[in-house]
Amino acid sequence: xxxxxxxxxxxxxxxxxxxxxxxxxxxxxxxxxxxxxxxxxxxxxxxxxxxxxxxxxxxxxxxxxxxxxxxxxxxxxxxxxxxxxxxxxxxxxxxxxxxxxxxxxxxxxxxxxxxxxxxxxxxxxxxxxxxxxxxxxxxxxxxxxxxxxxxxxxxxxxxxxxxxxxxxxxxxxxxxxxxxxxxxxxxxxxxxxxxxxxxxxxxxxxxxxxxxxxxxxxxxxxxxxxxxxxxxxxxxxxxxxxxxxxxxxxxxxxxxxxxxxxxxxxxxxxxxxxxxxxxxxxxxxxxxxxxxxxxxxxxxxxxxxxxxxxxxxxxxxxxxxxxxxxxxxxxxxxxxxxxxxxxxxxxxxxxxxxxxxxxxxxxxxxxxxxxxxxxxxxxxxxxxxxxxxxxxxxxxxxxxxxxxxxxxxxxxxxxxxxxxxxxxxxxxxxxxxxxxxxxxxxxxxxxxxxxxxxxxxxxxxxxxxxxxxxxxxxxxxxxxxxxxxxxxxxxxxxxxxxxxxxxxxxxxxxxxxxxxxxxxxxxxxxxxxxxxxxxxxxxxxxxxxxxxxxxxxxxxxxxxxxxxxxxxxxxxxxxxxx
Amino acid sequence: xxxxxxxxxxxxxxxxxxxxxxxxxxxxxxxxxxxxxxxxxxxxxxxxxxxxxxxxxxxxxxxxxxxxxxxxx
Numbered sequence: 001x002x003x004x005x006x007x008x009x010x011x012x013x014x015x016x017x018x019x020x021x022x023x024x025x026x027x028x029x030x031x032x033x034x035x036x037x038x039x040x041x042x043x044x045x046x047x048x049x050x051x052x053x054x055x056x057x058x059x060x061x062x063x064x065x066x067x068x069x070x071x072x073x074x075x076x077x078x079x080x081x082x083x084x085x086x087x088x089x090x091x092x093x094x095x096x097x098x099x100x101x102x103x104x105x106x107x108x109x110x111x112x113x114x115x116x117x118x119x120x121x122x123x124x125x126x127x128x129x130x131x132x133x134x135x136x137x138x139x140x141x142x143x144x145x146x147x148x149x150x151x152x153x154x155x156x157x158x159x160x161x162x163x164x165x166x167x168x169x170x171x172x173x174x175x176x177x178x179x180x181x182x183x184x185x186x187x188x189x190x191x192x193x194x195x196x197x198x199x200x201x202x203x204x205x206x207x208x209x210x211x212x213x214x215x216x217x218x219x220x221x222x223x224x225x226x227x228x229x230x231x232x233x234x235x236x237x238x239x240x241x242x243x244x245x246x247x248x249x250x251x252x253x254x255x256x257x258x259x260x261x262x263x264x265x266x267x268x269x270x271x272x273x274x275x276x277x278x279x280x281x282x283x284x285x286x287x288x289x290x291x292x293x294x295x296x297x298x299x300x301x302x303x304x305x306x307x308x309x310x311x312x313x314x315x316x317x318x319x320x321x322x323x324x325x326x327x328x329x330x331x332x333x334x335x336x337x338x339x340x341x342x343x344x345x346x347x348x349x350x351x352x353x354x355x356x357x358x359x360x361x362x363x364x365x366x367x368x369x370x371x372x373x374x375x376x377x378x379x380x381x382x383x384x385x386x387x388x389x390x391x392x393x394x395x396x397x398x399x400x401x402x403x404x405x406x407x408x409x410x411x412x413x414x415x416x417x418x419x420x421x422x423x424x425x426x427x428x429x430x431x432x433x434x435x436x437x438x439x440x441x442x443x444x445x446x447x448x449x450x451x452x453x454x455x456x457x458x459x460x461x462x463x464x465x466x467x468x469x470x471x472x473x474x475x476x477x478x479x480x481x482x483x484x485x486x487x488x489x490x491x492x493x494x495x496x497x498x499x500x501x502x503x504x505x506x507x508x509x510x511x512x513x514x515x516x517x518x519x520x521x522x523x524x525x526x527x528x529x530x531x532x533x534x535x536x537x538x539x540x541x542x543x544x545x546x547x548x549x550x551x552x553x554x555x556x557x558x559x560x561x562x563x564x565x566x567x568x569x570x571x572x573x574x575x576x577x578x
Numbered sequence: 579x580x581x582x583x584x585x586x587x588x589x590x591x592x593x594x595x596x597x598x599x600x601x602x603x604x605x606x607x608x609x610x611x612x613x614x615x616x617x618x619x620x621x622x623x624x625x626x627x628x629x630x631x632x633x634x635x636x637x638x639x640x641x642x643x644x645x646x647x648x649x650x651x
């Protein structure tokens with residue numbers, strides 16, 4: 001995907017176009033409103049369309065031009081009426097110039113209202129570039145707190161945006177906004193979680209910005225392509241990749257210490273590799289509208305998608321597992337023993353529009369219940385934060401499974417039900433008791449997730465363990481705590497409780513509990529842990545104080561090795577809309 | 579501005595960058611560069627050496643991992 005820049009940089013756009021055509025690829029050209037007044041740009045675009053099959057879409061990265069003097073760059077950040085006014089002018093101009101409506105549009109982000117207006121004014125629209133995966137807090141920091149694009153919590157792959165929150169995959173046709181959306185770029189699914197996702201993406205100059213290249217040697221660009229290709233194995237033979245490099249990235253710019261020829265060489269190698277894969281029949285190139293139509297024909301609404309991420313820049317050996325469907329997006333951090341590092345409870349269908357006339361203002365992200373990078377995760381300073389884990393107790397000692405490094409062993413995905421099994425990890429107590437743990441997750445289509453913990457090879461088959469399934473959460477969209485009033489925690493058992501979250505720092509316990517839950521109005525979700533092994537020994541609820549503002553749900557199981565040192569517990573983590 | 583001048587002017591602060599923050603440095607008369615956000619000040623050769631240090635964490639920066647190799651990772 002290309003978008004022109006007017007003035008001296010226009011020659012770079014033409015070089016980009018010449019390059020893709022020379023190597024046998026086609027492009028989608030996104031023209032800005034101001035470009036539509038430039039006869040040369042329009043004539044060139046029509047020639048590209050005629051000669052190479054390129055598509056001419058609409059770019060909303062710069063909204064200004066005649067009659068739109070101070071429209072800026074960000075359609076989702078305007079007042080509702082202004083969104084409509086701007087889009088009307090731009091869409092009408094496109095019709096005037098080309099005698100037809102545009103079938104695709106690109107923006108860094110669309111909120112629910114701007115996408116709805118776009119689709120109403122341009123019903124021909126099939127597909128949009130609709131969001132920047134996990135662009136938010138870290139990019140805000142990295143850009144000197146000046147890049148106010150809060151776009152976290154979306155799918156990494158193309159999706160059907162919902163009407164009420166464009167970053168949430170629609171549950172069904174009535175919930176869908178009527179377009180297919182693709183991410184602005186494909187991101188590194190390990191490093192996009194750990195740090196600045198704008199460094200590690202399908203965009204060679206971004207890698208230069210992150211200093212992941214050694215001058216014009218950067219195998220990472222090709223490695224990322226291949227990692228996305230690898231995902232075909234668990235997604236029904238399907239994978240998606242794109243690139244969207246603006247002209248300004250291929251000349252002197254403030255994000256690179258190299259002269260432009262380095263960016264050009266890496267960009268060329270990257271595209272050459274895609275062209276080579278095309279010649280081998282391993283990938284197909286499509287314009288955005290072609291892709292939107294293909295997606296609608298081949299990828300049904302509601303389908304579960306998974307991604308097995310293998311970190312490949314630091315050489316850490318880390319694995320992450322992602323899954324997304326209309327009910328949730330979940331990240332499993334295998335290096336932390338299979339803890340959930342990120343949980344977006346889509347089932348709550350939180351509606352979000354942005355703009356000065358909304359309560360969300362510029363925060364377009366889909367809210368989380370767990371985000372371990374923004375909200376502490378495992379303890380290393382004062383206390384732990386948002387995460388899940390298994391606590392393995394014996395006598396006075398407790399081993400936190402997040403200290404047991406696993407990898408992903410197997411991934412399954414039928415399209416409705418997905419699963420992941422981690423490699424076995426061994427644990428050892430100070431008293432010499434040893435054993436092995438295997439964690440697996442089964443993601444059911446209704447938003448429920450089965451978590452199985454298999455214990456085996458206990459060195460003392462008669463030893464007794466306490467296994468605690470632990471969920472610590474906090475609703476939010478950024479790294480700063482938000483108001484948790486209104487949350488209610490409850491559990492059953494011998495001393496059933498229902499308590500308001502009031503930052504009291506209290507813990508409540510109930511023997512024989514089989515269900516602990518939190519009602520979280522901020523995410524319009526109820527999260528519950530339910531024992532599938534009969535009543536647990538103990539259930540507990542914890543209301544965190546202001547210095548550790550989290551709610552904690554725990555089920556404590558008594559485990560004995562059945563005389564042979566083996567056994568398992570299954571806990572269902574259910575997400576329900578409230 | 580000449581191309582050569584642009585070449586040495588565009589550099590981000592290596593201290594801020596080591597914290598994942600992009601901050602463009604400004605250039606002093608003495609050919610040193612200074613950060614507007616932190617107290618770092620240094621010459622180009624020093625800055626580029628610090629960039630190299632930052633890159634040391636990327637142990638696989640020059641490693642090509644084919645599809646088959648990634649399957650085995």
